[in-house]
Amino acid sequence: MTAVDGQETQAQLASAASSEVIIELNEVNKWFGSFHVLKDINLTVHKGERIVVCGPSGSGKSTLIRCINRLEEHQRGDIVVDGIILDKNLKNIDHIRSEVGMVFQSFNLFPHLSIIENLTLGPIWVRKVPKAEARDIAMSYLERVKIPEQAEKYPGQLSGGQQQRVAIARSLCMNPKIMLFDEPTSALDPEMIKEVLDVMVELATTGMTMIVVTHEMGFAKTIADRVIFMDEGDIVEQNEPNEFFNNPKSDRTKLFLSQILTH
Amino acid sequence: MSIVKYKKTAPRDAPLSETTFIGWLQKNLFSSWVNTILTIISLYIVYAVVKSLWFWGIQDAVWVAENRRECFAISKHGACWAGVLIWLDNIFYGRFPRDELWRVNLGGLLLVLWMAPLWLPRVKDKIFIGLSTVFLYPFLAGYLFAGGDKGIFMQVMVSGAIVCLAGNTLHSILGVMSGRGLPEVLIGILRKENASDGNQRNTLLVILAVAYVIAYALQTSWSVMAVPWSKWGGMHLTLVISGIGITSALPGGIVLALGRRSRLPVIRVLSVSFIEIFRSVPLITVLFMATTMFPLFMPEGFVLNKLVQVIIAVCLFSACYMAETVRAGLQAIPKGQYEAAHTIGLGYWGMMSLIVMPQALKHMIPNIVGSFIGLLKDTTLVSIIGLFDLLGMLRAISQDIPWRGLHHEPLIFGAALYFVVCFVMSKYSRHLEVKLSAGGER
Numbered sequence: 001m002t003a004v005d006g007q008e009t010q011a012q013l014a015s016a017a018s019s020e021v022i023i024e025l026n027e028v029n030k031w032f033g034s035f036h037v038l039k040d041i042n043l044t045v046h047k048g049e050r051i052v053v054c055g056p057s058g059s060g061k062s063t064l065i066r067c068i069n070r071l072e073e074h075q076r077g078d079i080v081v082d083g084i085i086l087d088k089n090l091k092n093i094d095h096i097r098s099e100v101g102m103v104f105q106s107f108n109l110f111p112h113l114s115i116i117e118n119l120t121l122g123p124i125w126v127r128k129v130p131k132a133e134a135r136d137i138a139m140s141y142l143e144r145v146k147i148p149e150q151a152e153k154y155p156g157q158l159s160g161g162q163q164q165r166v167a168i169a170r171s172l173c174m175n176p177k178i179m180l181f182d183e184p185t186s187a188l189d190p191e192m193i194k195e196v197l198d199v200m201v202e203l204a205t206t207g208m209t210m211i212v213v214t215h216e217m218g219f220a221k222t223i224a225d226r227v228i229f230m231d232e233g234d235i236v237e238q239n240e241p242n243e244f245f246n247n248p249k250s251d252r253t254k255l256f257l258s259q260i261l262t263h
Numbered sequence: 264m265s266i267v268k269y270k271k272t273a274p275r276d277a278p279l280s281e282t283t284f285i286g287w288l289q290k291n292l293f294s295s296w297v298n299t300i301l302t303i304i305s306l307y308i309v310y311a312v313v314k315s316l317w318f319w320g321i322q323d324a325v326w327v328a329e330n331r332r333e334c335f336a337i338s339k340h341g342a343c344w345a346g347v348l349i350w351l352d353n354i355f356y357g358r359f360p361r362d363e364l365w366r367v368n369l370g371g372l373l374l375v376l377w378m379a380p381l382w383l384p385r386v387k388d389k390i391f392i393g394l395s396t397v398f399l400y401p402f403l404a405g406y407l408f409a410g411g412d413k414g415i416f417m418q419v420m421v422s423g424a425i426v427c428l429a430g431n432t433l434h435s436i437l438g439v440m441s442g443r444g445l446p447e448v449l450i451g452i453l454r455k456e457n458a459s460d461g462n463q464r465n466t467l468l469v470i471l472a473v474a475y476v477i478a479y480a481l482q483t484s485w486s487v488m489a490v491p492w493s494k495w496g497g498m499h500l501t502l503v504i505s506g507i508g509i510t511s512a513l514p515g516g517i518v519l520a521l522g523r524r525s526r527l528p529v530i531r532v533l534s535v536s537f538i539e540i541f542r543s544v545p546l547i548t549v550l551f552m553a554t555t556m557f558p559l560f561m562p563e564g565f566v567l568n569k570l571v572q573v574i575i576a577v578c579l580f581s582a583c584y585m586a587e588t589v590r591a592g593l594q595a596i597p598k599g600q601y602e603a604a605h606t607i608g609l610g611y612w613g614m615m616s617l618i619v620m621p622q623a624l625k626h627m628i629p630n631i632v633g634s635f636i637g638l639l640k641d642t643t644l645v646s647i648i649g650l651f652d653l654l655g656m657l658r659a660i661s662q663d664i665p666w667r668g669l670h671h672e673p674l675i676f677g678a679a680l681y682f683v684v685c686f687v688m689s690k691y692s693r694h695l696e697v698k699l700s701a702g703g704e705r
Contacts, residue, residue, distance in 0.1 A: 071602050090610075098608025108603035112622050121617060122607035130460055174607055 020047040022178060022209055023068060028077035030063060037063050038074065039233040050210045052220040055230035056256060061213045064230065065180045068211070069100040082177055098126050101171030105183040107163040109155035115142070115166055116151040122174045141169040145199050161192030165199050172203075179203065181212040217260065221245060229253050330665030346666040347676050354656050357496015366487060367499050370404040377428055380435035387444045392431055397510050399424040408503070411489025422479040426471070492570040496651035498680070504652065505639045508577040512638070513631070515578065516585025521615065523590055534586075541583035547644050549576045554648055573645050581638050588630040592623035625699050632692035636685045653677060
């Protein structure tokens, strides 16, 4: 699927990435108990770069991006985000988390708060923005995701697609430097996938650094600077999207692509 | 093959068994021979019980008499409510000096006044009102009940409570009338609507300070005579003990539950052992321990009165039970909520107080009210260690010379009293549960 007119977007998207490194993973290893889920991961992400991570389930792609804001703790190797090494220092972790937005498969909106309260909570309590100002920021982002009229409702009253767009707006309200998306469209009905992808494409045109775990290959072709294929804890192959889809190098990639592209 | 129905089917009346009372009776009570026999037997039992209760408790009962002998003289087979009625003041207030009863009543009235805004529509900042009830009301009520010399600490707290009560009441009246809060109105009166946040806050703080000084000056000239704790009793004492137990159980329980889920092993082990020790021992044991063992651990010359010891024991005991309730509530919150709170940069305390606890508390309301009811009933145990709570007072009636041997009537009266209080509480909790889950919030 193409979420927006392909050519135009490609033109807007060109050369968004700079040479400044914003995330660096160096020989990162992680185990869940005795299960080795990430194996010697090396990854460098530049500012403004848009990366799509794909791979079969259980390949460690979600774990990879969850390590970047330390929702998961890695055991070996270094992760440097925005110049700060992720270690046991809680202050650093809280700081990194406020700089890195994350969107989940299951939205994870706060059900006891209205939409506008969901959006202003972070700015008010973490960034110490005055309430009125936080409200203005929140409304501007709600307009960007095209649901300003839902501001006073509660998450339970919204459709899945609307909830996910609120979740994106909630992350953006913190004015993050990096956005992580963990299968943002996997829990949605087909007609709602488009509205969420539209918002993400629009976000990509603003030059946001994005790492997206997704199975939406059309989306990957449209916006990605780089596609990463993971399998069994390895980064098997990474390439720019055209090469990746048309000319995969490894057998594992070929097998995976043949499985998902036949439908 | 095609099956087509061209005409619309018009709705017809439901059969009589669905709409009439007779139909309902037949369907639910007399549907078969066995059911009919069961229904008739049950009705007979109900009739027999109600009839004998009616004759004993009301028809043949004696309401006015000087003593039990007179009761017997008037009616041999009826209840002797006269004894209960004459002791009514004792049942509610214990041996509190009769001239000072207004203090107990005023204390109750203030509590109602303080908490009423929580149920009023359009009042803002209800959380603050609730917290101030928990943290300031006890000092005001405590002084009203105990009286005597106010130490400097009591003076400070009592003035704070007075300011807070006045502020709350004004705030709620304004809220109900205009939908605006007290701070908003004050800022409006002083024409500072356009000032910066900091300026507005400072103005409000100055007003608060002035109000506090006035309250402090007023309360210095006000004092009531001391009533020793040993004079407290009856329903009043029951409510004091269970009230303090209940209000301290929730914060205590939250702290213990968080400790139990802590990632730091030392805190976790300490919390778990504390909770498990208190939960595996009956309350009566804890009460005996508190009154007999506790003084042994205290330094020489340090004397706590029995009431304080009992209250501490009840608080610890109920906090441990509450901790388990809170833990269950916390476990009902999905992991994604914690992660979402983390990803917007909230630290542990922000996450707990803004995201997790508000949701968990909502899940816990039925259980919390359940343990409150349990605690209210459990406090009857203090009568065993020599405090004259409601039960203690009821049993004392049979020791009173004119009413010697009058056991049944006071206990039945007490049971009815407890039933009313507990039943109202549990009905209200049910109502709250329905209201919160139907609030369109999930």
